[in-house]
Amino acid sequence: MYLLVYVDDLILTGNDPNALKSFISCLHNEFAIKDLGELNYFPGLEVTYTSNGLFLNQSKYALDILSRAKMLDAKPAPTPLSTNVSFVSASESFSDTTYYRSIVGALQYLMITRPDILYAVNQVSQFLHAPTIDHFQAVKRILRYIKGTFAYGLHYSQPEHTSLLGYSDADLARCLETRRSTYGYSIFWEAI
Incomplete structure (x- = not known):
């Protein structure tokens, strides 16, 4: 059984229906709860049921990040990082560290369903304390990659x-x- 809590919202799932019902009953005895049935949307996370499993993605959230970064019209990039990027702190400082941290933080939440950007986001996250213009260019490259792949996600199916x-x-x-x-x-x- 898995339980995810976000403020006052809960997601409960598992492979034993009796255990789930028992747990929900215990919760209901202690708290006023409302069972909304199958999960379709949880803050930033979209759930689609397929014939053989679940598809999780964050396409709306990804588009929101692109909009906030004013990169909805950007040309998509084929990869999250350039092959010749080097992450060093000895270059010109980026002027808006709050903006940099905000975008990188949003990308960190996007990694829930996007393991393909994990390495790139990890690299730019190491410079949250003092980002440079080169680091911000790397963030923009990640955003351009997301522009071309915003509908990517994770598919979970029942294995044989x-x-x-x-x-x-x-x-x-x-x-x-x-x-x-x-x-x-x-x-x-x-x-x-």
């Missing part, structure tokens, strides 16, 4: 078989300023 699969990678001295190494890993519970 599952397997566990892991990947790892390391980059010696990746950080250009501190020469620190970075590494990453992904563990997948694959549904086949």
Whole structure:
């Protein structure tokens, strides 16, 4: 069973209908609740039921970010980052740090259904304290990528078989300023 709470809204899901009913009954005994049935929209998150699962996306939220950034008419980019981008703090400061933080924060929430922008958003998030013009250009590149892919999302379906699969990678001295190494890993519970 999974329970997501946002202020006074709840999402409850699970694979045991009896446990769900029992939990809802316990909640109802303690609080005045209203069951709205199947989930269709939760702040910034759209849920579409398909014949074999669920599709989660944030297309309206993505368009809102583009609108707020005044990039609705921007030309789409094929990737979230350019191949030659380097993230260093030694360049001209970006004048509006509040705006930078606001857009990057919005992109962080968009990552709920967009793992394809995770690395790029992580990179620009490391400079929230003192963004440069180059960092803001990287944020604009992410926004241009979103412009062309705003309807992307995650599809969850009922698997017939599952397997566990892991990947790892390391980059010696990746950080250009501190020469620190970075590494990453992904563990997948694959549904086949």
